[in-house]
Amino acid sequence: MLRRLLGLYGLLFFAFIYAPILLVVVYSFNANTVNMMVWDGFTLDWYRQIFGLQTTVTESATYVDSSAQLYAAVRTSLVVAVTTSVLSTVFGTALALAVARYRFRLAGLYRTAMMVPMIMPDIVLGLALLIFFITIGMNLSLLTIIIGQSTFLISYVFVTVSARLAEVDTSVEEASADLGATPAQTFRKVTLPGIAPGILGGWLLAFIISMDDLVITYFIAGTGDTTLPVHIWGMLRRGIKPEINAIATLMLLFTLGVAAIGLYFRSRRQK
Amino acid sequence: MAAPLEIINACKVFRTPEGGTMTALDGVSLKLASAEFVTLLGPSGCGKTTLLRTISGFETLDDGDVLIDGAAVTQLPAHRRPVNTVFQRYALFGHMSVARNVGYALEIAGRERREIDSRVGEMLDLVGLSGMGQRRISQLSGGQQQRVALARALAGKPKLLLLDEPLSALDKNLRQKMQQELKAIQRELGIGFVFVTHDQEEALTMSDRIAVLAHGRIQQIGAPSMLYQSPANLFTAEFLGESNLLPVTLEGGHARLSDGQGFACAHAPGRATLLLRPEALALTAPEGPALRFSGTLRETYYTGKDHQIALETPGFGMIRALLRTGGTLPEPGSPLTLHAPATGLHLIDEVAP
Numbered sequence: 001m002l003r004r005l006l007g008l009y010g011l012l013f014f015a016f017i018y019a020p021i022l023l024v025v026v027y028s029f030n031a032n033t034v035n036m037m038v039w040d041g042f043t044l045d046w047y048r049q050i051f052g053l054q055t056t057v058t059e060s061a062t063y064v065d066s067s068a069q070l071y072a073a074v075r076t077s078l079v080v081a082v083t084t085s086v087l088s089t090v091f092g093t094a095l096a097l098a099v100a101r102y103r104f105r106l107a108g109l110y111r112t113a114m115m116v117p118m119i120m121p122d123i124v125l126g127l128a129l130l131i132f133f134i135t136i137g138m139n140l141s142l143l144t145i146i147i148g149q150s151t152f153l154i155s156y157v158f159v160t161v162s163a164r165l166a167e168v169d170t171s172v173e174e175a176s177a178d179l180g181a182t183p184a185q186t187f188r189k190v191t192l193p194g195i196a197p198g199i200l201g202g203w204l205l206a207f208i209i210s211m212d213d214l215v216i217t218y219f220i221a222g223t224g225d226t227t228l229p230v231h232i233w234g235m236l237r238r239g240i241k242p243e244i245n246a247i248a249t250l251m252l253l254f255t256l257g258v259a260a261i262g263l264y265f266r267s268r269r270q271k
Numbered sequence: 272m273a274a275p276l277e278i279i280n281a282c283k284v285f286r287t288p289e290g291g292t293m294t295a296l297d298g299v300s301l302k303l304a305s306a307e308f309v310t311l312l313g314p315s316g317c318g319k320t321t322l323l324r325t326i327s328g329f330e331t332l333d334d335g336d337v338l339i340d341g342a343a344v345t346q347l348p349a350h351r352r353p354v355n356t357v358f359q360r361y362a363l364f365g366h367m368s369v370a371r372n373v374g375y376a377l378e379i380a381g382r383e384r385r386e387i388d389s390r391v392g393e394m395l396d397l398v399g400l401s402g403m404g405q406r407r408i409s410q411l412s413g414g415q416q417q418r419v420a421l422a423r424a425l426a427g428k429p430k431l432l433l434l435d436e437p438l439s440a441l442d443k444n445l446r447q448k449m450q451q452e453l454k455a456i457q458r459e460l461g462i463g464f465v466f467v468t469h470d471q472e473e474a475l476t477m478s479d480r481i482a483v484l485a486h487g488r489i490q491q492i493g494a495p496s497m498l499y500q501s502p503a504n505l506f507t508a509e510f511l512g513e514s515n516l517l518p519v520t521l522e523g524g525h526a527r528l529s530d531g532q533g534f535a536c537a538h539a540p541g542r543a544t545l546l547l548r549p550e551a552l553a554l555t556a557p558e559g560p561a562l563r564f565s566g567t568l569r570e571t572y573y574t575g576k577d578h579q580i581a582l583e584t585p586g587f588g589m590i591r592a593l594l595r596t597g598g599t600l601p602e603p604g605s606p607l608t609l610h611a612p613a614t615g616l617h618l619i620d621e622v623a624p
Binding site: 179 | 356364379
């Protein structure tokens with residue numbers, strides 16, 4: 001009896017988490033142009049619409065934006081995500097190494113200070129960055145998005161790499177030095193291979209979070225540099241139309257793809 | 272020929288997290304005259320690991336000098352010192368094959384592929400892992416990993432090999448086998464080995480010389496038999512093997528125990544301590560002058576080749592003895608008398624507390 005109740009609870013739990021996401025995917029194939037909650041047959045029109053192909057959908061059922069605007073937003077997002085994730089990975093990894101391997105005063109404080117940006121409310125961080133950029137007279141642009149996102153993405157990489165570093169035995173690095181390797185050689189041949197899964201994980205995490213960030217980017221994006229989440233937010237303000245489901249489904253697929261690549265490399269390393 | 276290793280007045284003080292200081296090395300001097308097997312023996316915290324790490328270059332000295340093969344290396348970082356270490360937990364590179372682990376020092380030195388391969392093969396033969404070069408580290412047993420660590424440390428032909436409690440993680444049988452192999456390898460290669468351990472039996476078995484360390488100082492250094500038979504102080508006497516330490520008073524070429532028994536002894540007058548090893552005691556009286564200890568038998572342990580017993584005496588407390596099996600022992604609680612020859616006894620110039 002108890003087992004059944006627990007089973008039911010488990011079922012409900014996962015339904016609660018995944019049902020809304022599943023609905024978005026299902027709706028993205030719904031042919032009903034007026035009310036997307038009512039199934040009206042299967043269609044790929046919403047996807048065709050996104051890719052600028054010929055559709056049977058009337059103009060009132062879609063957003064007036066051209067596909068070109070959507071593509072520009074996707075491009076901006078990719079440029080931002082690639083740049084910020086690479087920058088954050090380099091700086092976050094360097095910081096994690098410094099805090100883990102060198103004994104210095106207030107090391108604990110540095111560690112905590114690196115965690116804070118993750119728990120900081122997005123609104124506050126976005127506002128603070130906006131005020132900062134205005135104060136130093138920097139025009140909002142692609143550059144401000146990249147700088148702004150990096151400030152908190154470094155923390156995510158720092159935490160991921162630090163966790164991995166804690167598992168790498170320092171005596172292995174000593175062994176390398178003992179056998180004649182310079183600090184640079186030791187880093188390249190021993191330390192880096194040891195923390196590579198952490199670096200890869202941190203990089204992918206930073207990439208996905210950057211692709212997804214709305215609140216902070218919304219504050220610090222220039223008018224000409226709209227990222228995909230900001231663009232979608234703009235669309236939503238003009239009403240929820242079925243096309244949005246197709247965009248959401250594609251984003252979901254992309255994110256799952258990135259995560260799958262990460263998991264694949266991780267499992268390969270552990271063999 | 273220059274000494275393989277010379278340490279002159281090494282001093283090292285650590286700061287504790289509480290803000291205090293801890294003296295790890297307090298003026299240690301040590302010299303390996305030839306390619307000998309020297310063991311640093313002592314309880315944990317005695318400074319033996321710190322001393323080893325100052326030789327390898329992982330700790331810098333506050334004062335003093337380290338010379339390897341006649342050249343001062345005191346200021347050199349670890350990677351520029353011609354010594355290699357076998358680490359306590361092996362510290363093998365898990366992402367490399369056995370062969371790459373063993374060939375690491377040569378790879379770093381930029382040697383040719385062919386030379387590395389042949390040296391790796393040689394080293395694997397030496398440690399008994401022939402043909403296992405392509406294995407992954409995770410596929411090896413603890414004993415095999417130990418051998419890889421040894422081969423890796425020897426592949427670069429170090430002038431001196433340092434071993435930091437390398438056998439402590441192995442089970443007893445394997446440990447004894449490795450002790451013999453290590454000793455054989457040291458003789459075959461003809462280089463100096465500095466071996467750190469807290470296991471006195473291990474030290475006695477393997478070493479040409481043992482340096483007993485306590486409180487950051489070398490208490491005594493010498494051949495195992497010398498340290499065992501004539502320890503210079505109470506610490507060495509108690510740390511190496513079992514011992515009965517009995518206070519004696521000396522005057523005019525005669526030593527007297529607290530119960531009045533005496534023996535001839537050419538020692539300076541005053542107070543000292545008599546060292547009586549358990550195996551010096553027997554159930555039967557020897558020929559010539561002897562010491563007698565009567566009391567109540569308290570404990571007996573049978574170990575196969577002998578009995579370890581504890582005799583409670585009125586004058587000296589517990590006296591421990593090691594008796595050859597063969598004779599019959601009375602039940603615990605029975606009265607018993609033990610005898611020891613009163614010649615060639617060793618006195619320590621310290622008074623037991």
